[in-house]
Amino acid sequence: MICEVKPEDIIKYYPHLYHMxxxxxxxxxxxxxxxxxxxxxxxxxxNQEKRHAIESEWRPQxxxxxxxxxxxxxxxxxKPLHEGTLRKLLDGMSAAEYYAMLNKRTFFWVRRERLEGxxxxxxxxxxxxxxLTVETRALLAKHRDDVxxxxxxxxxxxxxxxxxxxxxxxxxxxxxxxxxxKRGENAVVELAVDYAVKDIGxxxxxxxxxxxxxxxxxxxxxxxxxxxxxxxx
Numbered sequence: 309m310i311c312e313v314k315p316e317d318i319i320k321y322y323p324h325l326y327h328m329x330x331x332x333x334x335x336x337x338x339x340x341x342x343x344x345x346x347x348x349x350x351x352x353x354x355n356q357e358k359r360h361a362i363e364s365e366w367r368p369q370x371x372x373x374x375x376x377x378x379x380x381x382x383x384x385x386x387k388p389l390h391e392g393t394l395r396k397l398l399d400g401m402s403a404a405e406y407y408a409m410l411n412k413r414t415f416f417w418v419r420r421e422r423l424e425g426x427x428x429x430x431x432x433x434x435x436x437x438x439x440l441t442v443e444t445r446a447l448l449a450k451h452r453d454d455v456x457x458x459x460x461x462x463x464x465x466x467x468x469x470x471x472x473x474x475x476x477x478x479x480x481x482x483x484x485x486x487x488x489x490k491r492g493e494n495a496v497v498e499l500a501v502d503y504a505v506k507d508i509g510x511x512x513x514x515x516x517x518x519x520x521x522x523x524x525x526x527x528x529x530x531x532x533x534x535x536x537x538x539x540x541x
Contacts, residue, residue, distance in 0.1 A: 326416060348381060397469065419493060456501075
């Protein structure tokens with residue numbers, strides 16, 4: 309029997325969330341919110357043929373898209389999600405369905421150490437990345453019904469194990485205590501939100517450029533007197 313998990317359980321162990329975006333993307337995020345790949349494709353009115361290649365196939369390289377009103381945006385690569393390995397690890401869905409599922413969500417690391425590990429990976433450590441630090445309590449106060457939790461890095465195949473239809477669970481259905489006893493701080497690896505977090509600016513504490521494991525420049529910071537915290541009921 310799974311004991312129902314409450315938002316306070318997640319907040320207690322993971323008070324901050326971390327999102328890695330393309331360097332230079334903060335002004336667009338401020339205007340339009342933190343968009344999933346699918347939400348960004350909707351905004352940029354990408355046609356179906358090009359959309360399928362971005363949304364339902366593996367992206368070994370980043371893809372730049374353009375719009376006459378919104379300018380340019382970069383959809384990040386999926387280098388760690390090697391398709392040949394992915395197909396061997398999937399349960400209950402095809403690779404195309406798995407890509408589509410990921411592309412419909414925005415993702416956050418729940419631990420800074422996971423963020424640092426990704427930024428220090430060979431494919432990413434040599435260039436700048438935009439990192440958002442977000443207050444978990446404030447985000448859950450507005451979006452808890454749209455949140456999913458995962459016990460693996462869903463965007464990588466190396467060392468992450470099997471995945472598929474049961475990879476993501478709503479907070480109330482997540483076996484948090486069981487996972488915490490088995491895996492300690494790694495009871496949750498990712499927090500995902502359906503489609504978009506259009507009001508992400510309300511919950512963001514700090515935005516920085518990072519190179520490798522180190523923040524090198526603060527781009528934006530929430531003023532203390534703006535008061536982020538809200539009670540999750």
